[in-house]
Structure formats: C-alpha cells, structure tokens
Amino acid sequence: MSFRALRYTAFYACLVLIGAVFVTPYLLAFFGAFKSQANLFASSPWSPPHSFYTGNFRTILFTDDFLRYLGNTALTTTVLTAGQVTFGVLAAYAFARLEFPGRDWLFSVYLATLMVPNVVTLVPLYTMMREFHLTNSYWAIVLPYVLGSPYTIFLMRQYFRSLPSEVFAAARVDGCSEWRILTRILLPMGKPIIITATIIAFVFGWNNFLWPLIATDTNSMQVLTVSTAALQSSFSDQWNLVLAASLVSLVPLLLFFIAFQKHIVKSVQLSGINR
Amino acid sequence: MRKRTTRTPLRASPRRASPRRVALAGVVSVLLMTAAACSSGSSTSSGGSGGSGASGATVNLTYAQWTTPESTGYQKSIDAFEKLHPNIHVTLENFAYNDYQPKLTTEFSSGGGPDVYWVNTPMIATWLKDGVMEDLTSKIAAAHIDLSQYIQTLVTLHQFNGKLYGLPKDWDTIAYFYNADYFTQHHITVPSGLTWNPTDGGTWLTFLKSLTYDTSGHNALSSSFNPNSVATYGSDSPNEMQWGFEPYLAEDGVKLINQTYAKTVSFNTPAATQTFQFLTDLMYKYHVAAPGSDLGTDAAANNTEDQTLFAKGKVAMIEGGSWEIAGIAQEVKFKLGVLQSPAGPAGNWTVVNGLIDSINAHSPNQQAAWELEQWLGSPQSEQIMGSGGYIWPGIGSLDPQFASYWSAHGVDVTAFETESKWNTVYWPVTPGMNQAQLDIANLLAPAYLTGRNVGAAVDAAAKQANNDLATAG
C-alpha cells in the first residue's frame, strides 16, 4: 500500500475508533435490554444477546407501567414544544420586525433571564403549583415552559432580523396585516430556524428531569426521566430491566436524531455566534 | 422565499383583523393544553382517601412504613384487624428508609399523606413541629387504655408537654450478635461482666483480642500475631449513632444532647474524643475490629455491610440492635448468639428506642385510624409481632414470647432484655437531628477510616451538628 493510502486508512481508523466511543453506550444498552437477568450477568457486556429476549420490555412497559410514562412524556413534550414554538415565533417576530415603544428594553429583560440558573426558580414554581393545586398534573410539567423560552426567542429573533427587510416593507406597503406577513412570508423564510427551535424545545421537554421530579410525586403522572431514575433506585440489581427502561427514553430521541440530524448540525451554524 | 403572484388589494385585509387572528392562535393553543390537562390525573397526592366512615361504607386507610423484615408480621396483624373491622381496609405502603421522611413530608405538605405511619425517634421532633402528628392523649384516656402495660421508658420517649402521640408498640436495645460456631471452634466461652475503659481497653479488649485470628492461626493475644494478615476480626466499630458510638459515649459519661429539644449538642468534650479514640483504636491500634473502609466510604454500615461481613465470617461479632435479628438470622449459616455489651467507666448504659404509629392530623379518617392505632398497640397485635420473633413488643408482659420464639430457633436473646434494665439513653430527640446525624457521620468518617485526628473530627462534627440544630428552628 502506498504511504498515502496508509495515512488515509489510519485516519479513518482513528475516526471509527472515536466513533465507537460515542456509540458504545447505546450498543451496550441495546444488548443489555435484550438479555435476561441471568444471561446478562453470565455474559460479557459487549457480547450481543444470543436471542432477543423480550421479557424485559414486557415487564417494563406493562408491569412497570412504562407505556403510560411514555405516553405522559410524549404528550407533555408535544404540548410544550407546540406552545414554545408558537408563542416563541410570535414574540421573535415582534422583537425582530415590529416597532413598538419599549421593544429593545423588553428584549433585554428576556435576555437577562438567560443568566438565571434553573435551580433558582424551582422552589417558587413548586410553591405556585401547590397553591393552585396543580401539582401532579400535566399542567405542572408543561406550564413553566409552554409560553416560550427566551433562548429560542433570541435565536429566532436574530435570524428574523437577518432576513431582507425589503420583503417585509413591500408587504406592509401592500397593506398586508402583520398576521398575514407572519404566516405568508416569515414562516416560509424562517423555516430553518423554526425547525431548530422545535428541535431544541422537543429535546428539552423530553429530557427534562429536575422540574418533573419535583412537580409530580404520584406514580401515574411521572414522565420517563423520573420513572427511569426511580426504577434504577428500586431495582438496582436488575440491570436488564433498568437498561430496557433507559432504551425506552433513548430510542425515540435516536430516531428523532436520525431524521433531523442535518437540521441539528445546521442549527449550530444558525445560532449565529459568528454573526 | 415564496414569490407573491398576486398583489393583495389595498383594503382587502385590514390591519384590525390581525390581532384577532393572533388571538385565535392563542386560544387554540390554550384549548390544546386544556384537552391535555383534562386527561391528567388528580391534583392531590396519594393519601387518606376513601369513604366517609359512615357505617356500612368501607374506609380505606393507608399505613406507611419503611422496608424491614417486620412487614410480614405487620401484614398478619393487619389481616387480623380487617377481620375484626370488616368495613376498614388497610393498605401497607413501603418506602426505603432514606426516602421515608422526605417522601412523607412531601405528601404532608400538600395536605395528603398516609393515615397512619411509623415514626422513628429522629423524625419525632420535626413532625411534631409540623403539626402532622395527632395528639392522642384524650382518646387514650377516653378508651381507658392502661398505659402501665407498656414499658414506661417508651411512654416517656413519646410524650411531649404531657401529650402522648402514639401507643408504644415495640422496643429495642443494642448488643452484639456473635458467631456461636466460631466461638465453639476457638474454645471461647461467652463471658459476662466485661468492662472497657479508654486507657487500656479493659477486659473487653482482652476478649476481642482472643477473638481475632490472623491467617497463621495466631490470635491477637499472642506475640506472633500479624495485624497485616487478619483472617477474622473480633468485632466492628461502626460509624453509626444509635447502634455504634452512642452507647459507648453514654458509658463514658457523654450525652449527645443534654435534654430533649436541646439546641446544641453536648459531645464536644475530651471524654467524647477519648471514646472515639478508643473505638477507632480498636481498628487501627489494636487491630481487633474490621477497618472502617470495610463498612463503606464513611465507615457506616448504610447498606448492611456489617451483616455481610458477619455472614461471611470476616468478623466474629457485630454491634447491632434487636430489630436486626430476623434479617441476620435469615442471612447467616452458622449458629447465632447474642452477647451483652461491656460496661464502661460510667457503668452500664445502652440506647433504648421504640417506634410508634402516628395518626396523620390531617387525615379525613380519624375514627378508622384510631381503630387501627388501638389495634396496633393492643396486646393482640403486639403478641403477633412478638411471638413471630419480629420485634420486642412494647407491652412488657409479652416480652417472654419474643424470647421463646428465638430460643426455639436456637438463639438466646436475653442479653437485649438484660440491657433494657440498664441505664438507658434515648436516640436524640430534637429538631434537625435527622440532618445532624448524617453530617456527624460524614464528618467523623475520616477518623473512622484512619484513626487519626479524632479530636478535629469530633470538633467539626459537633460544629456542623450545632448548625443543623440551629437552622432547624
């Protein structure tokens, strides 16, 4: 082999090795979830299961009620995403393309809240939910986030501002209402960033742990993160079950990633840090 | 960008329509959320739910406890209770011990919580202050319950300002579980009247030395004993309050707190440092107790590491409380014995403790809960628990039943009973003690893991404990 070909092979081998580090935990979870408990402890962790034992998933989804938790998570995440993106687009449009008194001052307030660590708001939010008897409901899980997130509003606003102003000016001259401008012009032009915001919101909602942990303490209202953690502490020896439970959370996001990976990679560039 | 193919006429879409459209989007989103919320679960947490208690309707009670081997016995007791009270159904709820107080407090704080629940001594002061424990004094008087049937020290433990918050249903003291087969194998006779002192360890140290054997078969009394190659240690020195150092501190004249509801700890004294030095010397100077690291990174047996060591034969004895006997007996394959703790410079002291069932002051099923409480504190229920070998019953006259169960199973448990007649000290009762206990263990850990800087560790532990007591109000 020529020296060049050798270097190429070495380079790609390197990349594959690094890739293996990033992929192995997923593989291990996958293998472990399909082994029975006895088999799991008898075989080495990186050996694939001989046969795909589905008992773990049957236990997890039905006996341990993970199907319900999956439903809870899907529902709350969808609602959270829908709300956050909808209200976020509206706000971002207003901050980017509308003029009104106090606009920039208000926007700085939004930005300032980005510095607040999430733990600071935990106790007050919990207290508020308790006062209104909203703990242990889907409301509690979703409410603090559904009206918009300053971060995604910021991202979208930056992007909307970078769109050519002539289009908007022309539309206004033509007498289009702001609503029409939003739906007919902004939404199509802003699709990339809106998709980015949707991805960010969905991933956030799906992975959210600390707030649902506090806001719900009955079993039926748990989301996947909370129930996976609880399962792990009560069944600490039954790794086969525990790994199956974590797969229930990981697989949907994995599919989501495979479907949207181009957008996810692009979203970094759209974050506009180099603007 | 989508090209506009038609120009919209000037008046076709007046601006005034736009806010309405936006509002419509908002309304749709709200409707979406409402639909989601309508399928949500109830907004109140689990707790005393169920019927109104009117005769005929079934009342559902929840009875909370932490996971112990006693649960089997309690289920039997509950079954008997339900036969006598067909309109009351009791559900047992189990929690891990570390989660018990936080989870229950969370439930209490939203107005719910179980109807009847176990209360351990470190939890009393906080829950009393929180107002979640129902005062049962008048109910007890009205039902003419004879309090003198209970061991008096237990009644006093659960009385505050003259009010009683539960019927004493069990008690425990601290002694030593020993491997009787090991004793036989090494021709060791079970001694009595052993004493310890901080200067030279006393006859207790000599006894421990006779129990400790190295891999070449020499015990610690012999000059060819190899402390680096110990096969079996005589005992353990766990970094535990109730069944570790508190009895020893008491025997050296040191109390953890001077009185119930004290605001400061009182173990920041030279005598306390002396005691801790003695306990850690057993591990690192005399090598007769298993090193602290065998019990975990804090030298405390949080996950029954001491029982594991004992079952494996790595230690000949472990310090422990009588409530552990059922679990230990299940785990070990050798003959089990119970040995009395040694006396100290201040005489014979032990830690006596007992649980009560408290009635949730906010429970909607007060009458049914009181029925359950009476039952659990009654001779009938305590007899089920005692004669089944689960726990020493709080009613003194029933104690022989516990003893005879265990003697029938080859274990002589009279040491626990003997110690109950000694000077006793309580597991400290004061707000903030639960947190203080954790902090004390964490700050004593370096001393328990190395045997060095004991004085500094005691200082730090006392300071932090004072902080915890002060902040608990």
Next chain:
Amino acid sequence: MQTADRLTAAAAPGPAAGPRSSRGRRARRGLRRLATAAPFVLPSLAGVLLFLVVPVVIVLVLSFFQWNFLTPPHWVGLANFGTMTRDYHVFHALETTAFYVLWNIPVQTVIALGLAVLLNRRMPAMGFFRALYVLPYMATPVAMAVVWGWVFNAQYGLINHMLSVIGVHGPDWLGGTSTALPVVAMVNTWQYAGYNMLFFLAGMQTIPPALYEAAAIDGASAFRRFTRITLPLLNSTMLFVLVTDVIGSFQVFDTVYVMTQGGPGTSTTVINYEIYSTAFRNFDVGSASAMSLLLFGVILLVTFVQFRIFRNRTTYEVS
C-alpha cells in the same frame, strides 16, 4: 440540556424611532404600534414574568424566611446567609462543583477542539462522522447516566471487564470518593464534546483559507498555523463555548442524581444537588433560597471574568 445552549451575548440596540411629528400623533402612533405588537408579545411576556421574573423575586424574599412547606414561614432576616457561611455543606458543595468544572471543562474543550480539527477537511464521509459524534447530545441525560452507571459497575461493568481481561482489578468507580467525581465529569464530557465540536467547526469554517495558504508559503508548520491563526480567530467561539459550558456544568444534576445521589459520602454533592436536597429532602426552603442566590452570584462572577479574559485578546486583520 437547554442551559448548555444558552447564549450570553447582549441584544443589539434597535433602529432609531420614527420621523419627527407632534407629540400627540407620536403618542397615538406608539399606542397603535403597541396594540399591534401586544398579541405577539403577551403570551411569552406572561411566561417570562410569571415563571422567571416573579420566581426570582420570590426566592429573594424567601431567603429571609425559614419555611418547610408545611407550617407558615417565619422571618429570620439574614440568619440563612449567616449559617451558610458556617455550614460545611455549602462550602463543600462549592468546592465539589469547582472540582467538577475543572475536571470537565478543559477536557471537554480540548476534545471538542481536537475533533473539530480532525473533521475540518474536505474528505469523504466527514458529514457522517460529524453526525455520529453529535449522537450523544441527543441522549436523555437521565437514561444515559443509567447506562454509564452500568458501564462503570464494579462487578459487571464494561470498564472493569476490559481491565480484568488485561489482568487489572478495576476499582469501584462510583463507590470510591476519589473516583466518583471524575467519572461523573467524564460522562458529561462524553455527552457534550461532539456538540461543542460543531461550534468549533462552524467557527473554523469562517476562517479564509487564504490565511493558511499565506502562512504555509511563509514556512509555518501545521502546529504554528493552528496556534497562530486558528486559535486566535476562534476567540469568540471559544468564549461562547466556555461560557455556556461553565454555566452548564454549574447546573449538573441529572447525572449526579442517577449515578451517585451525591455520594459516596458527599464527594459528588455539587451545589445544584445540595440546593435540591436542602429544599426538597430537608425542607429547608430559606437556606435553599439563600444558596440559589449564592449560585446565581457565582455564575455571574465567573461569566464576567470569562468575558474579561477573552475581550482583550487580539484578532487578526483580514484583508
């Protein structure tokens, strides 16, 4: 982890107000503009006020009280702040968090930079590897922490299994006070290195190749080209990545909760976990509020310091 994505750049000021007119007409126009904008802004404004601004105010107030959710709160003035200075928990938690940040950030940044350098080429399959390395970012932290707990399990985990193959007896990673925190830090590094790599890649791709060519002609080695051209021009990217990562690591919780529960002992009790524990396991709301304010202050300080460090670095003129 939304917090890791947070940007800290300030908003640019908007364009100047409209043309001069009489005050009355201007006021009316302003009002009309407000009315137009209101439906767009109000929902998110309600959210920001209700769920971000008001809670901060409440925490401020609560820090002067003692409360346990059960009985009514009572005023204690500055007592919570006072005990905080004497409490070994708080100092220890901050110390642990600092160690965590020190274990996490440098390693993560170097790896991310390295990966970006590796993948910043025009060669086949770069896109594939880029996506592959970002994969961990999409893992639910709680679920992944569970899997990593399995990987580092003392008896059955992959790591100790691999070590035993070469004859080494692996330690109890999560049960040892000196190993638990680095393991937790490493898990987070694994999760976000690829995502940070994307930022560096984006930054590198804005550097004109002409600069590199010129330097190569002048005889600069690859290493020199990296340190003299790439790094300085990545200044703003570096600042962004560091600031968001540091803020993110101060808020680590999920991994700690699942893998170690703050243990063994208190060796992984980072400040976020301590605050959660104080509020929701000890029910000491006043102390927890005081601690959150402290955390807030620390984050602001650290961010400010980072901005200062990076603001004064020179940038090259690009012709």
